[in-house]
Amino acid sequence: MKKTIFPILALLALAALPLNAQKKFVAEKLDKCDPYMKTQGGYGYLVKNDSKAAVWWAEGCYKVMKDTPVAKHRGGTVKLTTARNEYESFIVVVNPKQELKNLKVAVDGLPSDIETVVRKTEYVNVFYNSDDFGFPGLWPDPLPLYDAPANAPAGENTSFWITLKTPANHQDSYSGRVTLSADGGWKVDVPVSVKVRNFTLPQRPSVNADMGLWFWEVEKYENLKTEEQKQESYDNYMQAFKDYRIQVRDPFFRTPVKYNFSKTEWTGGIYDSSRAKKGKYSYRLTDNSVTRNTEGSYSRGLIPVDSSHPYKLTAWAMGDTVVYSHMLVESYDADKKLIPFRNAFQWVDTDTTWVQHEIDLQQLDPRTKYLKIRIFGSGAYHNGVETGTIWWDDIRLTDLSTGENVFPEGNFEIDPESIEVDVDLTEFAKAAKKYYADDSFRYFDIPIPGLGDVNFNNSHLGILCGFQQGSPEYEILMGKTLNKLQAGLKELGMLDKAYVYWGDEPNPPAYPVLYDTHRLLKKYAPGIKTFMTEMGTWRGHATDSLDISDCTDISCVSWDCFENHDIIKNYQVPGKEAWNYLCCGTKYPYFSNFIDHNAIDMRIWLWASYQFGFKGVLIWSSTSWNSPTVSPAGTLQNPWEDPYCFGSNNQMIQRLLAVGDGILFYPHNRHPNEDKTTAYTGYPIPCVRLEILRDGIEDFEYLTMLETAIPRMSAADAEKARKLLVLPKEAYQDDSLTEKEAYTIQDPQILFQRREQIATLLEKYR
Numbered sequence: 001m002k003k004t005i006f007p008i009l010a011l012l013a014l015a016a017l018p019l020n021a022q023k024k025f026v027a028e029k030l031d032k033c034d035p036y037m038k039t040q041g042g043y044g045y046l047v048k049n050d051s052k053a054a055v056w057w058a059e060g061c062y063k064v065m066k067d068t069p070v071a072k073h074r075g076g077t078v079k080l081t082t083a084r085n086e087y088e089s090f091i092v093v094v095n096p097k098q099e100l101k102n103l104k105v106a107v108d109g110l111p112s113d114i115e116t117v118v119r120k121t122e123y124v125n126v127f128y129n130s131d132d133f134g135f136p137g138l139w140p141d142p143l144p145l146y147d148a149p150a151n152a153p154a155g156e157n158t159s160f161w162i163t164l165k166t167p168a169n170h171q172d173s174y175s176g177r178v179t180l181s182a183d184g185g186w187k188v189d190v191p192v193s194v195k196v197r198n199f200t201l202p203q204r205p206s207v208n209a210d211m212g213l214w215f216w217e218v219e220k221y222e223n224l225k226t227e228e229q230k231q232e233s234y235d236n237y238m239q240a241f242k243d244y245r246i247q248v249r250d251p252f253f254r255t256p257v258k259y260n261f262s263k264t265e266w267t268g269g270i271y272d273s274s275r276a277k278k279g280k281y282s283y284r285l286t287d288n289s290v291t292r293n294t295e296g297s298y299s300r301g302l303i304p305v306d307s308s309h310p311y312k313l314t315a316w317a318m319g320d321t322v323v324y325s326h327m328l329v330e331s332y333d334a335d336k337k338l339i340p341f342r343n344a345f346q347w348v349d350t351d352t353t354w355v356q357h358e359i360d361l362q363q364l365d366p367r368t369k370y371l372k373i374r375i376f377g378s379g380a381y382h383n384g385v386e387t388g389t390i391w392w393d394d395i396r397l398t399d400l401s402t403g404e405n406v407f408p409e410g411n412f413e414i415d416p417e418s419i420e421v422d423v424d425l426t427e428f429a430k431a432a433k434k435y436y437a438d439d440s441f442r443y444f445d446i447p448i449p450g451l452g453d454v455n456f457n458n459s460h461l462g463i464l465c466g467f468q469q470g471s472p473e474y475e476i477l478m479g480k481t482l483n484k485l486q487a488g489l490k491e492l493g494m495l496d497k498a499y500v501y502w503g504d505e506p507n508p509p510a511y512p513v514l515y516d517t518h519r520l521l522k523k524y525a526p527g528i529k530t531f532m533t534e535m536g537t538w539r540g541h542a543t544d545s546l547d548i549s550d551c552t553d554i555s556c557v558s559w560d561c562f563e564n565h566d567i568i569k570n571y572q573v574p575g576k577e578a579w580n581y582l583c584c585g586t587k588y589p590y591f592s593n594f595i596d597h598n599a600i601d602m603r604i605w606l607w608a609s610y611q612f613g614f615k616g617v618l619i620w621s622s623t624s625w626n627s628p629t630v631s632p633a634g635t636l637q638n639p640w641e642d643p644y645c646f647g648s649n650n651q652m653i654q655r656l657l658a659v660g661d662g663i664l665f666y667p668h669n670r671h672p673n674e675d676k677t678t679a680y681t682g683y684p685i686p687c688v689r690l691e692i693l694r695d696g697i698e699d700f701e702y703l704t705m706l707e708t709a710i711p712r713m714s715a716a717d718a719e720k721a722r723k724l725l726v727l728p729k730e731a732y733q734d735d736s737l738t739e740k741e742a743y744t745i746q747d748p749q750i751l752f753q754r755r756e757q758i759a760t761l762l763e764k765y766r
Helices: 007-015 019-027 215-221 227-243 426-435 472-492 508-524 565-570 601-611 688-712 715-725 749-764
Strands: 045-049 053-059 078-084 086-096 100-108 115-120 123-126 137-140 150-152 158-166 174-182 186-200 208-211 258-261 270-272 282-287 295-298 311-319 323-332 344-350 355-361 370-376 388-399 421-424 498-504 529-534 554-558 577-582 616-619 644-646 656-659
Touching: 045 186, 053 186, 078 086, 078 158, 078 749, 086 100, 086 174, 086 186, 086 688, 100 115, 100 158, 158 186, 158 688, 186 749, 215 227, 282 295, 282 370, 311 323, 311 344, 311 370, 323 355, 323 388, 344 355, 370 388, 421 472, 426 472, 472 508, 498 508, 508 529, 554 616, 601 616, 601 688, 601 749, 688 715, 688 749, 715 749
Parallel strands: 078 186, 208 616, 498 529, 529 554, 554 577, 577 616
Antiparallel strands: 045 053, 053 086, 086 158, 100 150, 100 174, 115 158, 123 137, 174 186, 258 421, 270 282, 282 388, 295 370, 311 355, 311 388, 323 344, 323 370, 644 656
């Protein structure tokens, strides 16, 4: 099937060119990324070219390579247009003919209320390219602050990313300058002129740009040890997310909702009413791993005993087949410290019938004040190689002097109705007040204990307080939990912002778990939205069999699943929200979030999302700096040197997924394997792709505001606006456009021209 997924790209490119140029545009097949803009004859505007250096500038939608040719077209003044409450960026490039020492960059002459940030463009060495569209080499991406002079080497570009923020209450256009200076008296002034449009962008974006923040990676890389350091860094990340108009998926990572359950005596297994030796329940332990052991743990751990008394441990066990395991008794002293070399154990050989096993404890070490009973799902070996399932029941620790069973909890009898559920939102509420005060954030993901898991590999039923999903006991406990959670969120005014993202790209065998979990969530907490990422065409299955939008309130689909526009329409379900996401699978000819792809990708993504009615976009992580299954033990992957997303469960097999996928910020610690002590807590270091993404999010706002303004327009202007918003069908179903030729747009000037037309209408009908 032909992939015609880029009508916006084809339309914008073709509409901007005369007919003869359109034919040439279609005929020239571009199957390699071209950050140099060769087809367009280069880009940028020359400010000055003297004996020491050339200075030029460009709009903030290019990736300036170190060897990008100096701009040919003259344009000595940086000219920008902006709405109020909008960020606008531009790039100033210096190409020295001889080294410039102590190069300084200053932005001055602007009104005092204009926020200004100067960042230096740095480069990462792309050794492995993401796909055949990209290519190896030094690619621009990290944007650390340029807060101290540095030398600019001869013969290559040194570029600066400069961002201006016009506040919401600013009325007038303004001007200023960027001054470049270096030792020896070299100095160049670059005038800046900013036209302020007479309309204001809202504080909260219309599109939800959801990005994961793996703060545990930040803690590890930035050497954050104290709570003060962690909180300072976390607050800076929260501010950065707001500044870039993106939504942090879990802003309550450090202040989560706390769930407390009474009378949960055992963890690690499942209370099973289908195979009880005595009473209602046995305890099932399943060990499916060849690298670790599965253990049933008694919550209070230690059982008080009198070491002068003789004891006997008895337990009933059965397996799903012949399973070999152990039951173990450990001795502890008065300080509750393990007494070494005083363990007692018994081999447990099971089959499919109940057999009683016992351990003779008639002579305890005189130091013993407590015993600990340990039971397993299979043999408790260091390498965990044994696997299997065992049911345990009626475990007794009998004091032979008195005949008393001093361990009544070993009968595994529990009444789920008696289990009390406490949902503590105390710290959550403080963080909500702090991070949501200005209404920048739209949603958050709320973790809920005991939910099942569905993903592209397999699915797992949920377990709560030892009861498995599908049992009436699980339903009772999950109902209590969800009821209290919803009530607490509603009281705080946070219910409409909550969604639960509990699985990822499920395939059809996982659907029964998916549907049942959605049923539970909607039955007991209908106010909490359900969210799921999904693959619209999963490994050759028919698309219509994979639509799970009826069991998610927010359905988020990978863009590379949209082989035709009818598929996209299927996700526009009334009463639901449709999102889309980019990841390592969205390779050429799709736009992507890769370092070695077009600069325009992150911006055109939002235009295309608007065209097809998507209300949200997602990238799985912004700080996935390490690939732990690939990195050698004790080594952290350094994104400054290896900005790769690897997929593997074996460090010997480093399977590259993409360059930069999951990385939108860089750590301050550039040498995480050498510097293990310096604590870095500053404002996060963004990347070129994130800056361009923010511009796309603001473009989405222009489009949304234009659509809203149409009812107030004259007939002629309304028609003009509709043409800017609606794509003619023939523009993207032209048979002359092949799969890859439909994605030949790389020139951001096409977007800039269209954006100006939209801004003119918005200003007229503000």
